[in-house]
Amino acid sequence: MTPLAHDALVGFIVLNVVIGMVTYVTLLERKFAARMQSRIGPYYVGPHGLLQPIADAIKLFIKEDVVPTRADRWVYNLAPIVFLLPCVLIFATLPFAPGLGVADLNIGVLFFLAVSSLEIVGLFMGGWGSNNKYALLSAMRAVNQIISYDLPFVFAAFVPVVLAGSLQMSVIVTAQQGAWLGIVPKWFVFYPVIGQLAFVAFLVATLAAENRVPFDILEAESELVAGFRVEYSGMKFALIQLGEYAHMIGTSFLAALLFLGGWLGPGSDHVLVGALWFLLKAMFIFLVVTWVRWSFVRIRVDQILAISWKLLMPASIVLLLAAAFWVAARGGHGV
Amino acid sequence: MPETLEIGYGGSERLTMNMGPQHPSAHGVFRAILTLEGETVVGVDAVIGYLHRCHEKLGETLTYVQYPSIASKTDYVAAMTAELAYVSAVELVGKIEVPRRAQWLRVLAAELQRVASHCLWLGTWCMDMGGALGGGATVFLYAIREREDVLDLFEALTGARLLYGFHQPGGTRYDLPAGWTEQCRKTLDHVEQRIGEYEAMLEDNPFFLVRTQGVGVISRELAQEIGVSGPLLRGSGIDHDLRKAAPYSSYEHFQFRVPVETAGDCFARYRVRMVEFRESIRIARQVLDGLPEGPISSRPGVKSVGQVRVPKGEGYARVEGARGEVGCYLVADGGPKPYRLKWRGASFSNLSVLPHILPGVKVADVVAIMGSVDPVFGEVDR
Numbered sequence: 001m002t003p004l005a006h007d008a009l010v011g012f013i014v015l016n017v018v019i020g021m022v023t024y025v026t027l028l029e030r031k032f033a034a035r036m037q038s039r040i041g042p043y044y045v046g047p048h049g050l051l052q053p054i055a056d057a058i059k060l061f062i063k064e065d066v067v068p069t070r071a072d073r074w075v076y077n078l079a080p081i082v083f084l085l086p087c088v089l090i091f092a093t094l095p096f097a098p099g100l101g102v103a104d105l106n107i108g109v110l111f112f113l114a115v116s117s118l119e120i121v122g123l124f125m126g127g128w129g130s131n132n133k134y135a136l137l138s139a140m141r142a143v144n145q146i147i148s149y150d151l152p153f154v155f156a157a158f159v160p161v162v163l164a165g166s167l168q169m170s171v172i173v174t175a176q177q178g179a180w181l182g183i184v185p186k187w188f189v190f191y192p193v194i195g196q197l198a199f200v201a202f203l204v205a206t207l208a209a210e211n212r213v214p215f216d217i218l219e220a221e222s223e224l225v226a227g228f229r230v231e232y233s234g235m236k237f238a239l240i241q242l243g244e245y246a247h248m249i250g251t252s253f254l255a256a257l258l259f260l261g262g263w264l265g266p267g268s269d270h271v272l273v274g275a276l277w278f279l280l281k282a283m284f285i286f287l288v289v290t291w292v293r294w295s296f297v298r299i300r301v302d303q304i305l306a307i308s309w310k311l312l313m314p315a316s317i318v319l320l321l322a323a324a325f326w327v328a329a330r331g332g333h334g335v
Numbered sequence: 336m337p338e339t340l341e342i343g344y345g346g347s348e349r350l351t352m353n354m355g356p357q358h359p360s361a362h363g364v365f366r367a368i369l370t371l372e373g374e375t376v377v378g379v380d381a382v383i384g385y386l387h388r389c390h391e392k393l394g395e396t397l398t399y400v401q402y403p404s405i406a407s408k409t410d411y412v413a414a415m416t417a418e419l420a421y422v423s424a425v426e427l428v429g430k431i432e433v434p435r436r437a438q439w440l441r442v443l444a445a446e447l448q449r450v451a452s453h454c455l456w457l458g459t460w461c462m463d464m465g466g467a468l469g470g471g472a473t474v475f476l477y478a479i480r481e482r483e484d485v486l487d488l489f490e491a492l493t494g495a496r497l498l499y500g501f502h503q504p505g506g507t508r509y510d511l512p513a514g515w516t517e518q519c520r521k522t523l524d525h526v527e528q529r530i531g532e533y534e535a536m537l538e539d540n541p542f543f544l545v546r547t548q549g550v551g552v553i554s555r556e557l558a559q560e561i562g563v564s565g566p567l568l569r570g571s572g573i574d575h576d577l578r579k580a581a582p583y584s585s586y587e588h589f590q591f592r593v594p595v596e597t598a599g600d601c602f603a604r605y606r607v608r609m610v611e612f613r614e615s616i617r618i619a620r621q622v623l624d625g626l627p628e629g630p631i632s633s634r635p636g637v638k639s640v641g642q643v644r645v646p647k648g649e650g651y652a653r654v655e656g657a658r659g660e661v662g663c664y665l666v667a668d669g670g671p672k673p674y675r676l677k678w679r680g681a682s683f684s685n686l687s688v689l690p691h692i693l694p695g696v697k698v699a700d701v702v703a704i705m706g707s708v709d710p711v712f713g714e715v716d717r
Binding site for chain 1: 350352354358359360371373374461464465470471472473476477480536540542543545546697698699700701702
C-alpha cells in the first residue's frame with residue numbers, strides 16, 4: 001500500500017470513528033443531563049434509548065432544507081461545511097495510542113490550536129449569510145468571544161508544552177510517564193501548583209471556545225432564539241451540530257492528552273488498552289464540561305469579555321512564564 | 336410620568352429587532368420592539384394585546400355563579416387569586432356573609448397558589464438567564480417538580496390542575512377531602528426543604544449573582560409612580576402588602592412577615608419571592624393547624640346558575656396575588672349578572688415599568704429583567 005493510500009485509509013477510519021462518537025456522545029450528554037434533572041432521558045428508541053442518535057440522524061436527513069429568500073445563498077450554503085471542516089481536522093494530529101493516529105506532527109499542538117480557531121470563519125459566514133438579525137448578533141458575539149478566549153486557551157495549553165519541551169503530542173504524553181512517590185502519576189495536572197492552575201484555566205477557556213454554558217452567548221436561545229444557526233434546517237443543521245460536538249470531543253481529547261497523561265494507565269503498553277484509557281479520560285473531561293453546562297446560568301457578553309481579558313488572560317500568561325522560569329531554572333528539563 | 340430614558344450614541348448604526356410575539360422568553364405572547372446599538376438597548380416599544388379575549392365583556396354575560404371558573408383564566412398561573420378577587424367583589428357589593436371555615440380555606444388556597452406560582456416564576460426566570468439547554472433548564476425542571484406537587488393538592492381538592500372554580504360567592508365550592516391535610520403537610524415540608532436547596536444552588540453561584548445584582552433597578556420613586564405592586568414594589572423598598580395593609584378573608588389572624596428589600600434590582604425581587612415562599616408555607620401550616628369547623632358556604636346548594644342576585648351598587652375588591660394587587664371593580668344592577676366588570680391585573684401594571692428600566696441594558700439583561708417582573712400575559716391582556 002502506498003503511503004498516500006495508507007494515510008487516506010487511516011484518515012477515513014478516524015473520520016468515521018469521530019462521527020460515530022459524536023452521535024453517541026450526544027446520547028451520553030442527554031442521559032447525563034437527564035439524571036442531573038431527575039428525568040430519564042431518551043428511552044423509547046431501542047433499549048434504554050440506545051438507538052436515539054440514529055433516529056435523530058434519519059429524522060434530520062428527511063427534513064426539508066429551507067433557504068431563506070433573503071439569504072446570501074452562497075455564503076449560507078457553504079457555511080456548514082466551512083464550519084465542520086476545521087472541527088474534524090483537529091483530529092488529524094491526535095495520537096489515540098502509541099502509533100495510532102493520522103499524523104503525529106512535530107507541531108501537533110500548534111496545528112490543533114490553529115485549526116480549531118478556524119471554526120469562527122464558518123460560524124460568521126452562517127450568521128451573516130442567514131440575513132437574520134438574531135443570527136447576525138450571534139455571529140458578532142461569536143467573533144468577540146472566540147478571539148478573546150483563543151489567547152488564554154493557547155497560553156494555558158502551552159504550559160504542558162513548555163514542561164514537556166515539545167509540541168509533538170506523543171512526546172508530551174511520554175513526558176508524563178512515571179509516578180511521584182510511586183503512587184501519584186506524573187500527569188501534568190498533578191504538577192505542583194502550576195499544573196492545577198493551568199488545568200483550570202484551560203478548562204474555562206475550553207468552555208468558552210466550545211461555546212458551552214455559561215459562555216454560550218452565541219446560541220443564547222432565550223434572547224437570540226438559536227443564534228447563528230436559527231435559519232438552518234435538515235442536514236445543514238446536522239452538519240453544524242456535528243461540527244460543534246466534534247470540536248467539543250476534540251478539545252476534551254486535547255485536555256486529556258495535555259493534562260491527564262493521554263493514553264497512559266495500567267496496561268497501556270497494549271495499543272487498544274491505551275486508546276481505551278485515552279477515551280475514558282476524554283469522556284471524563286467531557287462530562288465535567290457537561291456538568292458545568294447543566295448547572296450554571298449564562299453570563300452576559302460584557303462579563304464574558306471581562307473574565308477573559310481581566311482574569312484569564314493575565315493568569316494564563318503568568319502561568320506560562322512561571323512554567324518557563326521553572327524549566328529554565330532546572331536547566332531545560334520540566335520533568 | 337418619568338420620561339423614557341433615551342441614551343444618545345453619536346453617529347453609529349442602530350438595529351431594530353423584534354423580540355416576540357413568538358419568542359422563547361416572551362412568557363406568552365409579548366412583543367418588544369428593541370432598538371439596539373450593538374448589544375445595548377436604546378429604545379423599547381412594548382406591544383401587548385395578542386392574548387386579548389374580551390374578558391371583561393365576557394364577565395357581563397355570565398352569572399355570578401358561572402364567572403368564577405372563567406375568572407381563573409385571566410391569570411392562569413395563579414388561578415385561585417383571580418377567582419378570589421371576583422367573589423370578594425360580589426360579596427362586597429351583595430353584602431354576602433362568608434363563614435369562617437370558608438375564609439380560612441380561601442387563605443389556604445391563596446397561599447398554596449402563591450407557592451405554585453412562585454415555583455413557575457423561579458423556573459422560567461432561571462431558564463431565561465440560563466437557557467433551555469443549560470443550568471436554567473435544570474432549575475426549571477426542579478421547580479416544576481414542586482409545582483406539580485402543589486397542583487396534585489389542588490387536583491385532590493377541586494378535580495382540576497390549572498383552572499379550579501374553587502371559590503363561589505358566599506364561600507367555597509369544595510371542602511377538604513379525607514387525608515388531604517396529611518398530604519398537604521408532607522408537600523409543604525418537601526417544598527420548604529427544596530427551596531433551601533435552590534437558594535444554595537443559586538446564591539452560591541457567582542454567575543447567577545453577576546447576572547442579577549444591580550440589574551434592572553427599579554427605584555423607589557419609579558415604583559410608586561408607575562404603580563407596580565407585589566414583589567416588585569417590596570423589592571424596591573416599599574413595605575406594602577394588602578394582606579397586612581387591608582386584610583381580607585381573615586388574614587389578620589395569621590402570623591407572617593412581609594419581606595422588603597431596598598436594592599430594587601433583580602436579585603432583590605428574587606430574595607423577596609424566596610422569603611414569600613417560606614411565609615406562604617408558614618401561613619398554610621397555621622391554617623391546617625387551626626381550621627375552624629362549620630359550613631363552607633353561606634349559600635349552600637346552588638340549584639341554578641341564576642340563583643345569586645346582587646342588589647344595585649358598585650364596589651372594588653382587591654387581593655394580594657402572587658404578582659401583586661389583583662383587583663376587581665364590579666357594578667351590579669340587581670340581576671343575576673354584573674352590569675360592568677373591570678379587572679386590575681398586577682402583571683399589566685408591573686409590565687409598564689419595562690420601558691423605563693430597559694434602555695441602557697444589554698440584550699441579555701432584557702430577558703433577565705422581564706423574567707424578574709414575572710408577567711403572565713393572560714392577566715396583561717385579559
